Amino acid sequence: MPQPTRGRPRAFDRDRAILDAARLFWRRGYSGTSTRDLTAALGLSTSSLYAAFGSKAGLFEEAVRTYSERYREIYRQAVAEKDLRTVIDQILIDSVHEFTRPSDVHPGCLLSSAAMTDSTRTLDTSAYYSELHGWNERTLLARIERAVQDGELVAGTDAAALTGLVQSVVHGLSVRANLGTAREDLLATAQLAHELICRQLTSPTT
Numbered sequence: 001m002p003q004p005t006r007g008r009p010r011a012f013d014r015d016r017a018i019l020d021a022a023r024l025f026w027r028r029g030y031s032g033t034s035t036r037d038l039t040a041a042l043g044l045s046t047s048s049l050y051a052a053f054g055s056k057a058g059l060f061e062e063a064v065r066t067y068s069e070r071y072r073e074i075y076r077q078a079v080a081e082k083d084l085r086t087v088i089d090q091i092l093i094d095s096v097h098e099f100t101r102p103s104d105v106h107p108g109c110l111l112s113s114a115a116m117t118d119s120t121r122t123l124d125t126s127a128y129y130s131e132l133h134g135w136n137e138r139t140l141l142a143r144i145e146r147a148v149q150d151g152e153l154v155a156g157t158d159a160a161a162l163t164g165l166v167q168s169v170v171h172g173l174s175v176r177a178n179l180g181t182a183r184e185d186l187l188a189t190a191q192l193a194h195e196l197i198c199r200q201l202t203s204p205t206t
Contacts, residue, residue, distance in 0.1 A: 014052065017042045022063035022107035029118035030060050030125075057120040064125060068110055068132055070098055075136045079143040084152055085198050087143055088166055092190040095170050099177035100186065112178045137167055153201055162200070169193045 020041045024033045035056050039046055053059035078090040099109065110116060110129060119125040141163040147153045153162075173186050 012044070012048070012052065017044070017052065018059070018063050018066055019105070019107055021059050022067055025060055025063055025115045026107050026110065026113035029114035030057075030120055031118050032114065033060075057122060060115075060120055061123045063107075064110065064115065064123065064128065067107060068129060071095070072132055072135060074098060075139045079139055084144065084147040084201060085194075087140075088197060089194050091140070091166065092169060092173070092194055093187065096173055096177070096183060096186045096190050099174050100183040109174060109178050111174065133167075137163060140166060147201075157200070162197075165197065169197075 021033075021038055024037055024041055028037075033056075035046060035049070038044075038056065038059065039049055042049065044052070049056075049059065053062060074091060074094045078087045078094065081087045081090060098106075110125070115125055116129065117126070141159055144153070144157075144159040144162055148155075148157050148159055153159075169190070173190060176189075177186060
């Protein structure tokens, strides 16, 4: 008679496990989420969870990095566009789509979650998220400064102020998304903000 095998099931879905774990961490924080909670939500034994992620802390860190790094990728892709109008439009629109992803594929916003005030000894969540936002802002600022140098923007444009404006719109959209504002309404706001911002982007010489 064949002996039962140990370890995680063959049907183990790592992405799904990270999503389910993130939902718990986002809602309860790291300390408030027990290993028993995780094994029940993920359908894994304790040994299988440790085999897959090393530890509860390892699973927490992978969840944080998996879902927060998506925001960095929005900026990374946007600043590669040739036209600054497209850069800003892509940041705003793609951010709205990320903020309003269906709950079956996204755990919610980390910034408003319990996990932001509770971390492992190896990952300070607030500091990590602050670094992420700082990277996004510096990346956009560098792209706007290049647009000024290339004559795409009106001479004398305050690149730092323009960057701050775009970032303020993005953060405002995030807050409204967390409050349950519909995607269509957020997209309308993003498109209006884009139109207003772009009025300041045309050089008199073009």
